[in-house]
Amino acid sequence: NAGVMQNPRHLVRRRGQEARLRCSPMKGHSHVYWYRQLPEEGLKFMVYLQKENIIDESGMPKERFSAEFPKEGPSILRIQQVVRGDSAAYFCASSSPGSTNTGELFFGEGSRLTVL
Amino acid sequence: GDSVTQMEGPVTLSEEAFLTINCTYTATGYPSLFWYVQYPGEGLQLLLKATKADDKGSNKGFEATYRKETTSFHLEKGSVQVSDSAVYFCALTSGSARQLTFGSGTQLTVLP
Numbered sequence: 001n002a003g004v005m006q007n008p009r010h011l012v013r014r015r016g017q018e019a020r021l022r023c024s025p026m027k028g029h030s031h032v033y034w035y036r037q038l039p040e041e042g043l044k045f046m047v048y049l050q051k052e053n054i055i056d057e058s059g060m061p062k063e064r065f066s067a068e069f070p071k072e073g074p075s076i077l078r079i080q081q082v083v084r085g086d087s088a089a090y091f092c093a094s095s096s097p098g099s100t101n102t103g104e105l106f107f108g109e110g111s112r113l114t115v116l
Numbered sequence: 117g118d119s120v121t122q123m124e125g126p127v128t129l130s131e132e133a134f135l136t137i138n139c140t141y142t143a144t145g146y147p148s149l150f151w152y153v154q155y156p157g158e159g160l161q162l163l164l165k166a167t168k169a170d171d172k173g174s175n176k177g178f179e180a181t182y183r184k185e186t187t188s189f190h191l192e193k194g195s196v197q198v199s200d201s202a203v204y205f206c207a208l209t210s211g212s213a214r215q216l217t218f219g220s221g222t223q224l225t226v227l228p
Contacts, residue, residue, distance in 0.1 A: 003159070004159060006159075033215060035216075035218075040220070041220055042120070042122075042205065042218040042219050042220040042221055043160075043205070043216075043218040044218075045215035045216065045217070048215060056215065059215070091159065091160070093159075093160075104150075104162050104165070105160075105162070105216065106159075106161075106162075107152075107159035107160040107161070108159045109157065109158055109159045110159060
């Protein structure tokens with residue numbers, strides 16, 4: 001019974017490069033959330049997606065960041081032209097439609113991005 | 117906006133000691149409250165939750181009571197084990213928001 005799968009677990013990029021983080025939700029889950037955890041801080045909401053739709057992107061930076069959840073395949077968080085301040089742990093979570101409003105999310109192990 | 121304030125860590129206890137991790141919140145409306153736990157090398161897992169005032173969430177010997185009058189949701193366990201060593205996050209959802217608002221996390225280390 002696979003949980004939420006994120007890859008890569010660790011990613012190193014130089015300033016100006018692109019970072020792509022992938023997330024496969026738990027089987028049967030059609031809702032995906034991305035959170036970012038900066039050093040010494042809690043998790044901050046970024047975006048909430050359902051298949052082929054962005055439902056809430058109120059936590060996404062206005063520039064360089066984008067997310068998608070296509071009909072087939074994993075959800076992808078894309079960061080263009082990375083800067084050192086993007087270094088963080090990025091967590092993906094999923095939920096089933098029935099638990100969306102209860103706050104019960106299932107998290108992946110996170111992808112740790114380091115920008116040199 | 118909504119916010120969660122957690123007791124700063126790290127917290128180090130001996131096995132079988134009593135644990136309290138404080139959590140207070142600010143939210144509009146009537147939030148649901150959660151404790152998530154992150155074991156080393158793993159993702160966050162829901163530990164317990166409470167959806168209305170005076171509810172008590174409990175799981176694996178941990179308990180937390182939703183106190184509306186003090187806007188608190190403190191996590192307690194009567195006798196911790198080495199295997200409880202982890203980072204504990206207090207969180208809430210409120211109103212029509214689907215996303216969780218998290219506290220900064222509290223690192224707990226239990227020594228044998």
